[in-house]
Amino acid sequence: MLDLCLLAVIDEGPAYGYEMTKRLRDRGLAIVGEGSIYPLLGRLERDGLVETYRAASNGGPPRKYYRPSSSGRVALALGVSEWRAARDAVDAVLAPVKIEVAS
Amino acid sequence: MSDFVEQCRREWKRLGVPDPLAEEMATDLASDLADAEAEGVSAEEFLGNSVFDPRSFAAAWASERGIIPVPSGRSTGRRRPFVLVAFTTLATLTLVVAALLLATGQPTVSLVATRAAQPHFVPSPPGAFVAPPGTSRQVLLHTDTAAPVEWILLLLAVFALGFAAWLWSSWGRTRPPTAPA
Numbered sequence: 001m002l003d004l005c006l007l008a009v010i011d012e013g014p015a016y017g018y019e020m021t022k023r024l025r026d027r028g029l030a031i032v033g034e035g036s037i038y039p040l041l042g043r044l045e046r047d048g049l050v051e052t053y054r055a056a057s058n059g060g061p062p063r064k065y066y067r068p069s070s071s072g073r074v075a076l077a078l079g080v081s082e083w084r085a086a087r088d089a090v091d092a093v094l095a096p097v098k099i100e101v102a103s
Numbered sequence: 104m105s106d107f108v109e110q111c112r113r114e115w116k117r118l119g120v121p122d123p124l125a126e127e128m129a130t131d132l133a134s135d136l137a138d139a140e141a142e143g144v145s146a147e148e149f150l151g152n153s154v155f156d157p158r159s160f161a162a163a164w165a166s167e168r169g170i171i172p173v174p175s176g177r178s179t180g181r182r183r184p185f186v187l188v189a190f191t192t193l194a195t196l197t198l199v200v201a202a203l204l205l206a207t208g209q210p211t212v213s214l215v216a217t218r219a220a221q222p223h224f225v226p227s228p229p230g231a232f233v234a235p236p237g238t239s240r241q242v243l244l245h246t247d248t249a250a251p252v253e254w255i256l257l258l259l260a261v262f263a264l265g266f267a268a269w270l271w272s273s274w275g276r277t278r279p280p281t282a283p284a
Contacts, residue, residue, distance in 0.1 A: 018135035021149060036150045036160065038132070042167035057134075064131050 002040055004079040005029060007049065007068050011076060014053075016063040017041065041066060049075050107146065108133045110157035111164075118162060118171050128164060191267040198260035204253045 009015065009023040020037055024030070044050045049072035057063045068076060108129050115125035139149040146154045153160035165171045 016135070017131060018138045018149070030148070036153045038128075038160075039163040039167040042164050042169075046167065046169040060138075061130065061134055063134060064127070 001083070002037075003044060003049075004076065004083065006037060006040055006044065007072055007076040007079070010050065010066050011068050011073065014065040014067040016057065016065050020066070044072070048072075105133070107154065107157050108136070111161040114158045114161035115165060118165060120165050120170050124165075124168075124170055187267065187270055190270070191264070194260050194263035194267055197256060198264060201253055201256035201260055205257065 005024060006020060009020050012023070015023065017037060020041075041050070044066075045052060048069055050066045051069045051072075052064050052066055054062045055065055111132065112125060112129050115128070116122075120128075136146060136149065139146065150160070153163075162171070
């Protein structure tokens, strides 16, 4: 699931490591509770789901930018489709639940 | 956080990550950490619990990238300590027994009971003490050859313990790191 989120944020535009965590954090997702994005990015790179290139950042040293490869875009589309199906199924199960808050 | 990056570098070097790749990862990590610091984000917020375990972090990153083999054979990893524990225990016991034997001197003298009717017909080894004649007799033999055996046992135990220490140290360096979630 975190792989999918990373693919989603770099599909918006190429990003380097810290930039990705900022984009995720801006959406309320702090994924680094137990780890970091680097091993995930490493796996995506190894599996050919992302492409990388080096480019200068704003006044800083050249950074390694990530963007989805064509395989990565396919994986993203499939992953989003599966996620939505799972989310809808769970919603259907939880919809009838009435929440009563004891005062 | 340069210390964290340096520890990662050392781990990559130890794991055999090629220098250019290690340098690339270290540079990216250092730049990202500097960005985070500039924005008031702590290293722990950025890296999670990995910040407390740079070795595992570095190994996980390199293995996920496919630069080093993914640690496999967890069962071997579990079995090895068991074998090591057994070996170390055996070596320790041997050492203790050899030391006790040397300290008490028990095996240097052994009691041999004979059933000879005529004590003077039994050839007594030089240095043996012949008990008074009777239906049976006991000969105290000074088995000088036993002493080297104790020393050999002791030396073997010391060498075995040294070898066990080396194995423990080697296992500690090469055991598979726990990959961050």
